[in-house]
Amino acid sequence: MTHVVELRAQDLNGHGGTFCPNPQAQMALWNSHPKVFLDVATTG
Template sequence: MTKQTIELLAKDLNHNGGVYCPNPAADMKLWNSHPKVYLDVARTGEAKCPYCGTVYRLKAGETVGHAH
């Protein structure tokens, strides 16, 4: 499987500051997908999927606001 980096906007993250992989942005097909896994992108600005190696990263200048 090809490892890739997906750049995200803050608005692409869910309310917890993360995304799920496989993700439509990664253009994975049903035949080569893996179990759904949650990746916390907001914590460090990027996260790597343990299954496929895809890295989800916030675009430069994007910030994640935390509402309380």
């Protein structure tokens, strides 16, 4: 099952990015992965 998580500009941090897993993804501890930073402002 694939879930789409849509982020708005106001959801990004001060550097224009976000972390995954994101709380909006509603991921349980058992299926999460190490936290990674997504530089959305630079890479889109």
